[in-house]
Amino acid sequence: MARAIGLITANYSSEDHSLLTEVRPAASLPFAGRYRLIDFPLSNMVNAGLRKVGVIMPYNYRSIIDHIISSKDWNLDRKNGGLFILPGSAYGSSRESSRFLIRDIDANRSFLEKSDTEYVVMASSNVIYNMNLEYVIATHQESGADITILEKRVDADDPDLWAADIEDGRVKSMHRGVKGGELAFLDTFIAKRELLLQCLDWYQAVSHLDLFEALSNDFERLYVMSWEFKGYAASIFRTDSYYRRNMDLLDPHINADIFRTDRTIMTKAHDVAPAKYEPGAVVSNSLISAGSKIAGTVTGSVLGRNVRVEKGAVIIDSLIGQDCVIESGARVVNAIIDRNNRIPENTQLCGTHEAVLVHGKGE
Amino acid sequence: MSKQQCIAMLLAGGQGSRLGALTGKVAKPAVSFGGKFRIIDFALSNCSNSGISTVGVLTQYRPYLLHSYLGTGEAWNLDERGGGVSILPPYATQEGGAWYEGTADAVAQNIGYIESYDPDYVLILSGDQLYRMDYHAMLQTHIRHNADLTISVMPVAWEEASRFGIITKDDDDRVVKFTEKPAEPDSNLASMGIYIFSTDVLLDKLRADADNPNSSHDFGNDIIPEMLASDYRIYCHEFNGYWRDVGTIASFHETSMELLGENPAFDLYTRVGRIMSNASTRPPAFIGPKGKVDDSLVSNGAQVCGNVKHSIISTDCYVGEGAEVTDSIMLPGARVEEGARVVRAILGEKSCIQAGATFGTADEKEEFAVIGDEVVVGKGE
Numbered sequence: 001m002a003r004a005i006g007l008i009t010a011n012y013s014s015e016d017h018s019l020l021t022e023v024r025p026a027a028s029l030p031f032a033g034r035y036r037l038i039d040f041p042l043s044n045m046v047n048a049g050l051r052k053v054g055v056i057m058p059y060n061y062r063s064i065i066d067h068i069i070s071s072k073d074w075n076l077d078r079k080n081g082g083l084f085i086l087p088g089s090a091y092g093s094s095r096e097s098s099r100f101l102i103r104d105i106d107a108n109r110s111f112l113e114k115s116d117t118e119y120v121v122m123a124s125s126n127v128i129y130n131m132n133l134e135y136v137i138a139t140h141q142e143s144g145a146d147i148t149i150l151e152k153r154v155d156a157d158d159p160d161l162w163a164a165d166i167e168d169g170r171v172k173s174m175h176r177g178v179k180g181g182e183l184a185f186l187d188t189f190i191a192k193r194e195l196l197l198q199c200l201d202w203y204q205a206v207s208h209l210d211l212f213e214a215l216s217n218d219f220e221r222l223y224v225m226s227w228e229f230k231g232y233a234a235s236i237f238r239t240d241s242y243y244r245r246n247m248d249l250l251d252p253h254i255n256a257d258i259f260r261t262d263r264t265i266m267t268k269a270h271d272v273a274p275a276k277y278e279p280g281a282v283v284s285n286s287l288i289s290a291g292s293k294i295a296g297t298v299t300g301s302v303l304g305r306n307v308r309v310e311k312g313a314v315i316i317d318s319l320i321g322q323d324c325v326i327e328s329g330a331r332v333v334n335a336i337i338d339r340n341n342r343i344p345e346n347t348q349l350c351g352t353h354e355a356v357l358v359h360g361k362g363e
Numbered sequence: 364m365s366k367q368q369c370i371a372m373l374l375a376g377g378q379g380s381r382l383g384a385l386t387g388k389v390a391k392p393a394v395s396f397g398g399k400f401r402i403i404d405f406a407l408s409n410c411s412n413s414g415i416s417t418v419g420v421l422t423q424y425r426p427y428l429l430h431s432y433l434g435t436g437e438a439w440n441l442d443e444r445g446g447g448v449s450i451l452p453p454y455a456t457q458e459g460g461a462w463y464e465g466t467a468d469a470v471a472q473n474i475g476y477i478e479s480y481d482p483d484y485v486l487i488l489s490g491d492q493l494y495r496m497d498y499h500a501m502l503q504t505h506i507r508h509n510a511d512l513t514i515s516v517m518p519v520a521w522e523e524a525s526r527f528g529i530i531t532k533d534d535d536d537r538v539v540k541f542t543e544k545p546a547e548p549d550s551n552l553a554s555m556g557i558y559i560f561s562t563d564v565l566l567d568k569l570r571a572d573a574d575n576p577n578s579s580h581d582f583g584n585d586i587i588p589e590m591l592a593s594d595y596r597i598y599c600h601e602f603n604g605y606w607r608d609v610g611t612i613a614s615f616h617e618t619s620m621e622l623l624g625e626n627p628a629f630d631l632y633t634r635v636g637r638i639m640s641n642a643s644t645r646p647p648a649f650i651g652p653k654g655k656v657d658d659s660l661v662s663n664g665a666q667v668c669g670n671v672k673h674s675i676i677s678t679d680c681y682v683g684e685g686a687e688v689t690d691s692i693m694l695p696g697a698r699v700e701e702g703a704r705v706v707r708a709i710l711g712e713k714s715c716i717q718a719g720a721t722f723g724t725a726d727e728k729e730e731f732a733v734i735g736d737e738v739v740v741g742k743g744e
Contacts, residue, residue, distance in 0.1 A: 258646075284653070
């Protein structure tokens with residue numbers, strides 16, 4: 001039997017309100033052509049044997065529900081447990097910097113109470129990784145820690161991630177904004193279910209805070225352990241990182257690390273035929289999703305499902321959302337073309353490597 | 364189980380020996396096709412798209428993969444309460460057990476299954492054909508003629524007619540003659556092996572046939588000729604779309620290749636009459652920096668670092684750097700390693716052409732090179 005239940009916060013937006021997140025919560029941002037960000041925490045939890053997972057919804061929940069309602073694609077169509085669609089605490093998206101708002105968890109107290117597992121795994125939906133969470137849960141259990149946070153050493157500064165100061169494996173304090181070389185919190189933690197419920201009581205008065213802000217006064221009292229993840233992990237909070245983390249998947253090593261065959265990332269199944277490369281198509285260094293038809297040139301790019309690239313169209317270093325049509329003679333370079341767009345004949349949509357052009361969702 | 368107007372009996376037990384190495388480990392309907400599909404997907408999708416939600420699948424030869432692939436039928440929206448997909452393998456009773464001896468015998472042994480749904484009509488299908496058809500339209504034809512049996516037919520080229528079972532009809536579309544592979548055909552309407560029976564007639568005929576020691580228990584050889592001789596109301600329903608029997612290596616290869624090129628005759632991309640499958644969820648195909656793909660299908664989960672031309676690369680296939688794959692079909696999980704060359708070949712599931720090896724020949728006088736599932740071909744072999 002599963003030792004833990006899962007709780008995913010899908011009810012906050014990204015840090016910069018680009019055209020991409022104006023129309024959808026961050027959790028349903030498309031990723032790697034055919035996935036959405038929420039697929040990653042969901043799959044990691046399911047692959048760790050969890051069979052009861054709650055997802056806290058934002059107010060604009062349509063796209064998330066549409067995606068995850070077929071819970072069978074994650075083996076979460078269970079008679080006992082399964083997928084739970086849960087309410088958020090507030091009207092809008094949560095405060096931008098917060099991923100684990102206490103009042104969001106408190107609003108779902110009964111989800112936690114009506115479970116009999118010892119542990120809860122909580123995760124946000126902005127961090128991409130493929131991790132053996134089952135092992136981390138076991139490690140947490142053996143350590144005797146109250147909470148284990150998952151961390152990863154980052155190469156560069158990131159203002160959106162939280163950093164933890166650690167002494168003898170214990171977290172002493174946490175603050176927002178991580179520097180290159182430091183350990184960053186991957187917005188995933190494991191706690192005893194009873195303890196999380198207790199936290200809700202302790203911090204009732206400050207329920208507008210993030211759980212980790214509230215905990216910061218109690219790191220002496222609680223044993224919060226840091227567990228360092230060595231695999232690939234990527235945070236996606238801004239348009240720029242959204243673009244670059246997608247492009248990371250063109251690196252075969254990163255691709256193989258995320259899309260391992262022993263722990264698959266699951267997503268909503270669609271009945272689309274294999275991608276079709278017409279006579280004369282030129283495609284290299286790209287990820288091409290099923291259902292697409294390519295007659296033009298595609299290089300250094302990631303294509304979603306059912307994209308049409310007409311003869312003479314050129315796509316370079318770009319992300320093309322599902323159901324887009326790139327007409328003959330159009331040229332798309334360093335751009336993000338959101339789904340359902342038709343780029344007319346001979347149009348030029350060119351950004352630069354430093355400033356990627358974003359073309360919002362079409363009709 | 365609730366009463367159904369029409370249920371389907373899908374014949375999926377054949378070995379498909381003419382597919383050679385491809386059916387060494389799986390039944391013919393379970394053979395992979397078109398990159399991510401299996402042959403049985405077409406009949407099951409047609410059922411689902413035609414509103415036939417109760418389908419009995421008759422299995423016999425190497426059924427494991429087929430059974431696990433069918434599952435609850437959910438992939439084709441056929442997991443309905445009071446119906447859905449039922450897997451019907453041969454079974455034992457107090458009197459003993461027996462294998463299915465022919466297509467009619469397979470259905471006859473499951474008369475109990477048919478009766479439990481009390482259908483007015485029974486659709487008989489085979490699980491090895493590629494086509495998109497609205498069975499509901501055929502059922503309307505059957506009802507309009509107040510027929511005992513309706514046979515789906517399609518016009519074929521006159522010079523090819525002697526390869527088929529040929530139907531001769533009168534002006535009212537009533538079948539007057541059925542000739543298996545006639546030397547001098549007097550009609551170019553070929554039977555597609557798709558039948559709708561009125562249930563009472565079907566059950567009578569199956570029971571009579573079961574008691575006939577001289578029968579081979581086959582719909583085409585025994586049941587239909589006997590019904591014609593006895594003056595039953597047999598009509599035909601003309602179908603004018605794309606239809607292929609993928610029963611031989613040559614037709615499998617040819618039909619696969621017909622999916623390529625500009626505007627192929629069978630459109631896998633239309634949203635009307637969509638072909639559904641129970642494919643696994645895999646990431647988008649990765650075309651490497653030195654990869655080249657021309658006039659081909661490449662499925663999710665595939666990785667292409669070499670040169671692919673006029674070929675079908677199925678789910679989770681791998682083409683290494685410097686490798687060449689031309690005019691070939693790689694079934695799911697097949698690998699062509701670095702520098703290997705594959706021409707006019709069919710590679711079975713999870714088979715492997717090792718680095719530097721060559722498989723197949725461009726010489727069109729030679730047969731297609733085929734290796735079965737999980738076979739490994741090394742350099743110099």
